Each structure stands twice: as structure tokens, then as C-alpha cells.
Amino acid sequence: MSLKAEAGPYFGDFGGRFVPESLVAALDELTNEYALARSDPAFAAELMELHRTYTGRPSIITEVPRFAAHAGGARVILKREDLNHTGSHKINNVLGQALLTKRIGKTRVIAETGAGQHGVATATAAALFGLDCVVYMGEVDTERQALNVARMRLLGAEVVPVTTGSRTLKDAINDAMRDWVTNVENTNYIFGTVAGPHPFPAMVRDFQKIIGEEARQQVLDLTGRLPDAVTACVGGGSNAMGIFHAFLDDADVALYGYEAGGDGAETLRHAATITKGRPGILHGARSFLLQDEDGQTVESHSISAGLDYPGVGPEHSWLASIGRATYLPITDAEAMNALRLLSRTEGIIPAIESAHALAGTLDLGKRLGPDSTILVNLSGRGDKDMETAGRYFDLLDKGAAQL
């Protein structure tokens, strides 16, 4: 059977709907409305028109030979999701779900955000469609991504710093779910990644799979054949599912997901969920999970707020379990070195999240050799990370730091 045909609620043993009964009606409504929208040519046409005139799709591909010289001489091609409006792949999904919100007739949207990219994208779509918008963001993340908080507020969204638990993405999701349980009558939850209860993993994947569909054809046009490998970073996993999906049934194309290894996957400070976790239930789905013996969620750590999540989408857990995709950890240091390398060799500053995919590609290229071609999802741009990078590389002089 085609791997691409999987549509939930379960992907193998992973997925499901482990949610309070109060949310089931809303999830059913979303599932039904999405099914109708999917088969409605007018919905697809409206979304494609938005992508063409607002997002800036199709995004280009860029071959990066000076960077590739450090990757064993393999041919390296970047899919430039960093050039999308709002600076990352997140807008692909948000516009789809915002259109769906309009279709359902709800007037308020909520979202969780880690790095702020999904929050910014949601605030942007809310402004575009005239929807009320509340974004939940862990207090730790509001501090390390202060610029994105300002962007969301400028766009008219209310940003709620979440002070419970580890005060990061997982707690932001908890508070967004509590809001949704309470306000489900007028509120749609625009979920940012391929995790959560059904239908989110399949629906978000469907809104993101345009990345791989475009890139597959673009690489064919450029090189005359499919790439040997496709790489992406994996937090919840939406950009990775987005670029993997078109290639799932191309058995000769290897798929690599790079998780946040933090201080090292062998330490206690990482977010390498598939590498180090085991199956469990969090945020409505059964998937790999960082947890203790009792099933209490363990706090994750990554220099990249967007990958700092102890869970992962169920479709990734399934792809890992059947061996279709390979998931490997990349440390903070490896990611930051790759970020600097791409900046200096190609003049492209990637998001720290995407730099994990670049770091993995450097190693993969050496293994696959100079005859190979690797397609990398450059999921976001690094503007939001300048403060983190400035501190990491000691680039800020005293005058600049005091600005």
C-alpha cells in the first residue's frame, strides 16, 4: 500500500485522539469540514491563490556548492521555505487552517508557539482574515524570542506568556487546549505541527506537503533525477513531513530527520524524542515521547526554541518504526556551526531549527559521497535568532548589546 495514502487517525500504532470528551465535538467538526474542504475545488483554488499572491509560492530551490564542499562534495540543494512571507514554512499550514476557520464560521483563533514562527504566522493570518487571535507562548520562549512577541503584538494578536510547568512549548499547548475546551463554541485551534489529536497530524501534513511536491519536481527539472536523500529538522515535525511526504513512495530516496540533540543525546539535556524516547501519550496522540518511568513528561532542552519539544508527530514515529525514515540527533554546537557555515559560504542565514538539518547534511554528504544529491528543507530564516547567535558567537559589542 502507498505510504502516502495514510490519513489517520492512526499511523501504524501511533496517533489517535486522547483528549477530553469536551473536545471531541470540535475535532469531529474539524475532521468533517476538512474532508469537505479537501474535495472542494474552490477551497484548493483559494488557498493556491493565497500562496501565489501572499505567501510567495512556489518557493525556489537554491543549489549551494560552496557549502556542499564541506559535505563531502555531494550536491546540496536547499528548498527555500525561509523566503516565504513571515519567514518560515509555518504560513503554509496557517493559511489552510485559517480558511477552514472561516468556512466553519468561527471568529476567534488560538495557537501555541515555541520559537514564535507559528505564532507570527497565525497572527498574520488572523490579521488578514479579520479574526481575533490569542497566542500561548511559554514564558521562557517569550524571553528568548522577544522580537517575535513584538511582531505578534504588532499584528494585533494577544500573546499570553505561560508560566506553568517548564514554561516552554509543551506548556503553551496545555494552556491552548484549556482555552479551547472553554471557548470551543466560537474558537478554532490552529495547531502548528503534525502532532496533537486527529485530524491535526494528517491535516497539517496535507497543508505542508506542498513543500515536497514543489521540490520533487524542481529537483527533477534541475538534475534530471530524484535526490538520493531528503533532510529536514524535526521538532514536532511539520516541515519534515511537508518535504518527506511527496517522496514516501520513492523507495530509493532516503529520508533523514534531524532532532535537537541539545548538549548531546547522551546527556539529560536534549530534545531527541525518537532517538531517546519511547512510545507514550502526550497532547492527544500516541507517539514517541521523552518521559520518565511513570509517564511524566520530561523537559526537553535545545538552543532552538522551535525544536524544544518532548514529543513528535505520530507519522514520524510510524516512519521510524517501519524504517522508512531515519532520525538522528544534532547537538546545539553542530547546529550553530552549520548556521555559521551556510551564512559565510552562501550568504544565507538559516533559522537555528533549520541549521540542524544542515548539520546533518554535512555528515550525510560525506557518507553518500560526491555523486549523491541531497535536498535540504531550509524551513526558516535566521533573523529571529540573531540575539541567540550574537551571544553564542560573541558578535555583539557592548554598544550594540545596550540597544
Add this chain to the structure above:
Amino acid sequence: MTTTTSTVESTIASRRQQGGGALIGYLPVGFPTLSESIDAAVALVAGGVDILELGLPYSDPVMDGPVIQAATQQALANGFRLRHGIEAVAAITAQVDAPVLVMTYWNPIVQYGVDRFADDLHSAGGAGLITPDLIPDDAAAWFAASDRTGLDRVFLAAPSSSDARLAQAVQASRGFVYAVSTMGITGARSDVDSAARVLIDRLRAVGSTSACVGLGISTPSQVREILGYADGAIVGSALVKALAEGGLPLLAVLARDLAAGARDIRPAV
């Protein structure tokens, strides 16, 4: 509902026949400490609570409001382990006859092992589980374990649930169906939603004979109002707040007041 010897169900039915309804009291295990939480549960029963609902602290409690979140986070910080939940049930059932249900999010049970947890809970004298984030659709393992051990399984019903889902919740539950009074999370509210009365009527229409209302109930008059139409009233955050602010003495006073609200509502049968 399946034929059963559920003590939870018979306790509720007996309170109804006496002209009132059942008072169900929630407290988290391990708050403020394990031994104090055991004493607090025993004090609830002494004060007149008919059925205990013991919450197992969990890192990501999406159905809980700030009062219960704060208490369960403290319990986790103090080193709560799942086995403490079983130990607490055993210690409480050794001292009181009131049935003890455990309220738990699902992942801890999955990690402990559904069958192993069911066996250990049964051995400790526990009556069953209330599962706020497990719906009957995804509960096959729990159906098997609860049928094998005879444990009660309490599923939730919400104002937003379709009639078909309410019928499913009634069919799937043993002990009672937990009717969520309002769309929201745990925490005291000044008015209990009129949605609760409508929900109970809808549950009756699909055959429920044991339906209890929870979420937002904190006063004796709210208990009395709810037991005018429901079989039981569930109080949680108000008890946790009393325990946090006034220890066992304040908890005992509140339990007595709430229990008074649950009695003599109509003539005994």
C-alpha cells in the same frame, strides 16, 4: 450500563433512595505530602463524603485549572510516584468503607502497564478509574482490564457531546457517568451552568441511571441544586483550596457543610 456489583453505583443509588444524592470528593495524592493526603481523604469520608476521587499528579493536566495544577505540581516536585497512588488507595481503604476511585490522565497508566495497574489497584481495594483524557473510542485495553478485574470505569460526557456519544458514554461507563457541568476545566465557579441540567436530561434519555455532575461545584447550595436532578455531585478544587489554606480542620468543615447540602432534598423512597 452493564450489570454490576459496583459499590460506587450502589452507594449512589442508596443515597438517592434516602432522599438525597451522592457527594463525591476529589483530592490529589501527595498533596501537601503523601501521608497528609491520606489523612485528608479519610477526613473527607468522616465529614460525610460518600465516594472518594483520588487524583494522580501528572505533568500535563489539560483538564485542570490553576488550583489543582498548583497542588499536583507541588506533589510532583515533592517526588510523587505512581506507586504512591496505589499505596494511598490501600491506606485509605484500610481505614474507611467509602469506595475509592482514581482520577488519572492516561499516559501514566499506559507506562505502568494497563493490566498491572488494574491488578494493583484492585488488590489495594480501589473501585476503578475516572479517565479525563481517555474516550471510549481509544480505550480497548482499559475495557479488557476493567472487565477482567471488575473495576469501575467512569467516562466523561460533555454538553458538546452528540446524543450518540452520550449513549456511548453511558454504555461504556460502570459506576457512573461523569457529566461535565460546563465547557471548561476544573475550578470553582459562582454559577453552575444550566447546561448541566440539560446534559443530565439528555443522559437520562439515553438510559443513564447513574449520572454525577462535576466541574465548578464548590458550595453546599450548588450541591443541593445539582442533586435536585443528578445522582451525585463532584467537588474538587474547593476541597483542594481548603486543604491548601486551612489544612485538615478547614477541609473537614467544608466536607461537613457540603454533605449537609447533599441530604434530605426530597422524601426517602
